[in-house]
Amino acid sequence: MQEHQKRKAAKDFFDEVEKHRAENLGLGEFFRRSPQHHLGTPVFLAPTTVHYSVDKAMKLVGLGENNLVTIDVDENLHLDMEDLKKQFHTLNSNKRPVIGVIGVLGTTEFGVVDPIDQIVEFRKELRKENQDFYLHVDAAWGGYLAAIFRKKDGTWSRDSSQIRQGGMFGDFPSEKQFQAYYAVREADSVTVDPHKLGYLPYGSGAFVARNRETARFMRQDAPYVWGSDSGKRSQGTKEKLTDAVLKSTHGQYVIEGSRPGANSAGVYVTHKLLPLHREGFGTIVGRTLKVTKVFSEKIQALKEYLEKEKIARVCVPVKPETNILCYVANPYTNKDIDMLNKFTELVFEDLTNDPTRPLQTFNFMVSSTTLPLKILPLQSQNRVLTELGLARKRGTAHSDLSLTVLRHTLMNPWLGEVIDEQYFYLEEYLKYMKSLFKQTIRKSKLKQKKTREQEENRE
Numbered sequence: 059m060q061e062h063q064k065r066k067a068a069k070d071f072f073d074e075v076e077k078h079r080a081e082n083l084g085l086g087e088f089f090r091r092s093p094q095h096h097l098g099t100p101v102f103l104a105p106t107t108v109h110y111s112v113d114k115a116m117k118l119v120g121l122g123e124n125n126l127v128t129i130d131v132d133e134n135l136h137l138d139m140e141d142l143k144k145q146f147h148t149l150n151s152n153k154r155p156v157i158g159v160i161g162v163l164g165t166t167e168f169g170v171v172d173p174i175d176q177i178v179e180f181r182k183e184l185r186k187e188n189q190d191f192y193l194h195v196d197a198a199w200g201g202y203l204a205a206i207f208r209k210k211d212g213t214w215s216r217d218s219s220q221i222r223q224g225g226m227f228g229d230f231p232s233e234k235q236f237q238a239y240y241a242v243r244e245a246d247s248v249t250v251d252p253h254k255l256g257y258l259p260y261g262s263g264a265f266v267a268r269n270r271e272t273a274r275f276m277r278q279d280a281p282y283v284w285g286s287d288s289g290k291r292s293q294g295t296k297e298k299l300t301d302a303v304l305k306s307t308h309g310q311y312v313i314e315g316s317r318p319g320a321n322s323a324g325v326y327v328t329h330k331l332l333p334l335h336r337e338g339f340g341t342i343v344g345r346t347l348k349v350t351k352v353f354s355e356k357i358q359a360l361k362e363y364l365e366k367e368k369i370a371r372v373c374v375p376v377k378p379e380t381n382i383l384c385y386v387a388n389p390y391t392n393k394d395i396d397m398l399n400k401f402t403e404l405v406f407e408d409l410t411n412d413p414t415r416p417l418q419t420f421n422f423m424v425s426s427t428t429l430p431l432k433i434l435p436l437q438s439q440n441r442v443l444t445e446l447g448l449a450r451k452r453g454t455a456h457s458d459l460s461l462t463v464l465r466h467t468l469m470n471p472w473l474g475e476v477i478d479e480q481y482f483y484l485e486e487y488l489k490y491m492k493s494l495f496k497q498t499i500r501k502s503k504l505k506q507k508k509t510r511e512q513e514e515n516r517e
């Protein structure tokens with residue numbers, strides 16, 4: 059086909075699609091037009107660990123938050139392929155169209171990498187039977203770690219053991235993680251946040267589509283702002299697309315119309331200076347993985363100390379895969395999960411932002427999150443409770459319990475260094491936490507005693 063014929067065919071295709079899009083017709087009209095198909099409400103599928111912004115997106119596009127169907131995860135919080143397949147086929151036989159599947163490349167709370175390669179395999183199988191789904195990868199957190207796989211010439215190593223050699227990146231990547239990252243190229247779209255592991259200013263989010271033409275479907279024209287033909291130029295050749303990109307602004311493609319381009323400029327300049335390959339950005343993010351490995355060893359040492367001294371029991375509920383580590387310590391004699399959560403909140407008070415306290419007085423700052431036990435398989439729920447010495451709660455199923463955990467996002471590549479031959483942050487953290495746990499146990503015992511006395515006095 060000649061170039062101009064290809065261009066015309068592409069234009070005709072897009073014009074035809076435009077006529078039938080739910081975004082233009084509204085979902086009501088969309089379904090009214092095809093009653094013969096008796097279609098149920100369409101859904102997206104995503105693991106239970108998916109970021110809340112996906113719920114928000116479901117609301118925004120009018121698909122409805124309830125139509126984000128969640129898929130179970132395994133003991134280390136990876137999307138469970140068996141459940142994905144089961145749910146896909148069930149929805150299909152109930153005539154509920156599965157528009158897309160979302161896999162997460164580094165979950166927000168635990169940094170876990172979903173098996174993107176297996177989702178891609180599943181889609182290949184479906185395609186043989188003329189079935190399909192859109193695949194979106196949420197790499198907001200973990201996307202930047204791809205820099206360690208990319209060589210300077212832009213190609214990828216295919217041998218994950220080579221990357222692991224010498225332990226430069228701690229235990230990263232396992233073969234499974236490597237395959238997941240390698241398969242991202244098969245996704246239809248990916249989100250990446252330069253303001254996370256790209257260390258760039260807040261608000262630098264990116265949506266990357268496999269086919270640049272996808273952006274056409276998100277475009278909103280407004281002649282007085284963007285010129286009458288800026289977006290329309292993206293209908294044809296590469297040259298014209300570039301032209302359109304240069305003439306357009308983000309506002310045409312994202313939710314906020316009035317949006318500055320400063321963040322994008324920052325991302326552009328940064329990656330010109332520090333390209334996204336293993337000798338550029340990879341050296342920075344790679345070090346954070348090594349730091350996480352050393353930090354895991356420190357947490358193991360903390361656990362051994364607190365348990366030997368019968369001060370507390372420690373559990374790392376999810377094995378760290380990238381550079382986020384969460385753990386929890388339960389005072390040795392406590393068996394009650396609510397008491398444990400209160401205790402963790404007390405510990406957390408010392409480690410979190412407090413506007414009344416000068417920043418300089420903080421030794422360490424961490425975040426916290428809650429792990430609803432129900433998202434774990436039953437066996438893992440039992441493991442976590444046993445490791446923490448928690449008793450089953452009468453009248454409450456495990457699945458209704460949530461555990462507050464201390465969350466450590468290890469983004470600082472220098473955390474693993476010894477400063478002035480004596481100050482090693484991770485070792486200092488270990489010392490600090492040993493004493494913080496002891497102090498907090500004392501504080502909470504005093505608090506309990508006071509409450510008991512007050513109650514007795516009232517009686």
Ligand SMILES: Cc1ncc(COP(=O)(O)O)c(C=O)c1O
Nearest residue numbers: 109111164165166196198199263
């Ligand atoms: C995994 C993941 N996805 C998506 C997002 C994007 O969130 P927002 O809508 O706040 O930019 C985040 C941000 O924390 C995230 O961690």
